[in-house]
Amino acid sequence: MTIFVSPRIKLAVKREGKEKTLIRVGELLVGGEKVIVIAGPCSVESREQILETARSVRLSGASMLRGGAFKPRTLPYSFQGLGEEGLKLLAEAREETGLPVVTEVMAPQDVKTVEAYTDILQIGARNMQNFPLLKRVAGSAKPVLLKRGFSSTIEEWLGAAEYILHGGNQDVILCERGIRTFTKLTRFTLDVTAVPLVKNLSHLPVIVDPSHGTGHSSLVSPMAKAAIAAGADGLMIEVHPNPEEAKSDGIQSITTEEFQKLMKDIYPVATAVGRRL
Amino acid sequence: MTIFVSPRIKLAVKREGKEKTLIRVGELLVGGEKVIVIAGPCSVESREQILETARSVRLSGASMLRGGAFKPRTLPYSFQGLGEEGLKLLAEAREETGLPVVTEVMAPQDVKTVEAYTDILQIGARNMQNFPLLKRVAGSAKPVLLKRGFSSTIEEWLGAAEYILHGGNQDVILCERGIRTFTKLTRFTLDVTAVPLVKNLSHLPVIVDPSHGTGHSSLVSPMAKAAIAAGADGLMIEVHPNPEEAKSDGIQSITTEEFQKLMKDIYPVATAVGRRL
């Protein structure tokens, strides 16, 4: 496939015969045979909520714990996250369960605080082209999970990753989370094709977030299976002990029981494409 | 999921406790346990081309043969298809291989001719809301394969199916083939999520066309796997003995060898989700 803009520019993100990048997070390898499953609530809401979720998803086989402490919200009157208090609760959940933690950082000045608690720094979709933030995390020793902007092209997404690699941090995990289209019944359109496309173009691992990508809990499991079948290196799933009471994204969160079932459902699909959970 | 517009209107396409529709085509059942694979060239170009393709895809395990005799093309100077001569070649290929035939009909006045040769009448994406055509095929005894318009919502797609059911023809197979978005590296964005969504909303079978949906041969196999994992009842794949010489859509057609490999690749995925090929 010769479908990348500016073929003259030598980009660090390009595959071009390089080995696939493997990213070590604790005892895990992202980008290898194992399909990584990152699970947890949209927002960290309380000690009880995050600990209960962490224990449950660990038992079901999750690889890592997600949870937002700094939340980007459309209106200033919505719940903005617990901030550093939320980070501490995530660290406590890691302490107890052993699950590495992924959480979002929204501003350059917060990177130092967030990296003190987290195992992976998440850059959210709205910040994919926040270049000062990209330059800042390029100087971090922690891996970066870079979500695709919801109307960013593949070139722009890889260009954003290039800022991080160019700045010195080679550990970038890409995450497809849905693009904005004319469709109305789903919150976004999950661009599953981005997975094989990016794997053709780049050596970086790619995971998929079917929770944001669809916006409906009933669509999460089938799209998790689709993502793995298409070659994704992992999943990011919103799980909440009680989605109806979630402070954000309840409609797309699955329960801990549904997550347990999802893990069973995706197991044979991973095997079918030569991967393991 | 309570996400369908106009809940007051009683629509024949809606699931609402109905049995899944099974559509008989010769000895095949579409919508059952077996995943249907419809393979063949974009256009019927010659007797040799269609026969060679039909023999090869049958050996690889295809369920049906596709091929266009009437072609919708952006410019009047492009190859418009062989017309009735193409239909005769398709019928000859069926005669020899036993594969049922799927081909597109573009105008109400052509339906009688096309149904004399084909097993399934295909309505193309550009004609999804060609209501006189929908009303005409509603009066046919042949099943209809209804492609989703490339910027049609799910409601509009099901509304188009409703015209056919309401007109008396209950045998409608829906086909997701990609929607138009801002993306540039793929021809369309394959909306894989439409599969579980439509299966939630309707009792009709849904298949996926990853050839048009992606526009690149290298993306066809991974997206075929994704479609099956998401629950698709079948696939529609463009196969050409020599894609570089195809009169239309060469860049997205796979070779007969690649098709053979694709059939092997999707086999374990179908098994993993409780289906068979």
Add this chain to the structure above:
Amino acid sequence: MTIFVSPRIKLAVKREGKEKTLIRVGELLVGGEKVIVIAGPCSVESREQILETARSVRLSGASMLRGGAFKPRTLPYSFQGLGEEGLKLLAEAREETGLPVVTEVMAPQDVKTVEAYTDILQIGARNMQNFPLLKRVAGSAKPVLLKRGFSSTIEEWLGAAEYILHGGNQDVILCERGIRTFTKLTRFTLDVTAVPLVKNLSHLPVIVDPSHGTGHSSLVSPMAKAAIAAGADGLMIEVHPNPEEAKSDGIQSITTEEFQKLMKDIYPVATAVGRRL
């Protein structure tokens, strides 16, 4: 601007030094100094409704009367238009007011009937790539108003016009009516930029439909002004004596009083860009 695909293909639609096309409709010239305003209801509903509207819009300065007799509707249970009875009412309104009539034709087999009553054959957005229909109206002596498909590119739109020119009918009026995007507060996104773009690329006249393009009556007048300022050769406006009781598109229709005001509002804008009403 060298921005047209396939520059090697010699297309009849291309400007390339040709004179601008002027299309005669009765005593009117479309594409000249005068900005043409086509006004009337979405659907012809009754004798009283169409006559009342015709008289009123004529008094306000409309150039032509619009009204649908064959209606493309998402569901088969919606009002499908009065058919030939509607055409007769349009002809009666022309007889009384002298306004030429524009109405949609949806199927090749209806062209003969529709052209017996109308002055301009309208091809709707959903039929922009209904190639058998395009080929049929290419053989008509009546001018064709070709609406842009709501997710068609400019190249596809001009390609559709090429079918008509190539088939022998040189009188094609293009009509921008909004494209489908992620926006939610408007029914479509009116692509006003298509006007200067198409006028750069082609010699054909271009008009704009701000009623479908926005979907809200309150946005029709400002977007009518914008269209004229951008260089449009005309407007197509939905006007209904009582929008709240309209059988289709009531929310985007303006009243006859609002239309009178609109005509006053656009007058100075037309003058400002060297045109007249």
Add this chain to the structure above:
Amino acid sequence: MTIFVSPRIKLAVKREGKEKTLIRVGELLVGGEKVIVIAGPCSVESREQILETARSVRLSGASMLRGGAFKPRTLPYSFQGLGEEGLKLLAEAREETGLPVVTEVMAPQDVKTVEAYTDILQIGARNMQNFPLLKRVAGSAKPVLLKRGFSSTIEEWLGAAEYILHGGNQDVILCERGIRTFTKLTRFTLDVTAVPLVKNLSHLPVIVDPSHGTGHSSLVSPMAKAAIAAGADGLMIEVHPNPEEAKSDGIQSITTEEFQKLMKDIYPVATAVGRRL
């Protein structure tokens, strides 16, 4: 029009009977009878370039000078702007010409530096939902020009403005600059309808950037006219003394001569809609 999400939430951005906001910038009022024209290069490249442009656009009647010192670029290898050196050159140009200056700020930590030189702080499209940045400029005494994200809904755009108003800065100018759609011949699709829509919903002034919105210099003037006709309170235009040598966005920049002509072209349109230049 009752088309705004969450009608229960009392938002500071909503119109609801409030007076239109007038924003004082030096001796200018944004949002009043006068249409504001902000002109200048995409990037400040050199002392000569910015001074020459400033002198020329002032003579042609521009109201303010634009120019980027901190540039968001897709790849780290592209020209990133002159930084504070660029800000000093902008200040020098203001000193000489008297034109107030608008320039982009990309990170919270840069706000203090940028506000020391500029008259208006610009938030770029890619940062429209950079909430830490919005919160930071909410604490500034300088007005903010908030560009619409290229795939942001009107609600999200107004939500971003709400962060600034809520944080204490009432002086927000909204700027429509094109949204991302499936179209290919233009860089973005300028959503002119956003102008009357936002003016219905909010009391804040709205201006339009037809340079980014179209991506082609030949489309800038017609779309500037369209924007004013639709009710825009101002324009933002990229002007470069020598677009072919521009370090960024040359293809969409107009020359100083073309800008002079544009100012003459828009004059009668402004008058036609009751505004003045």
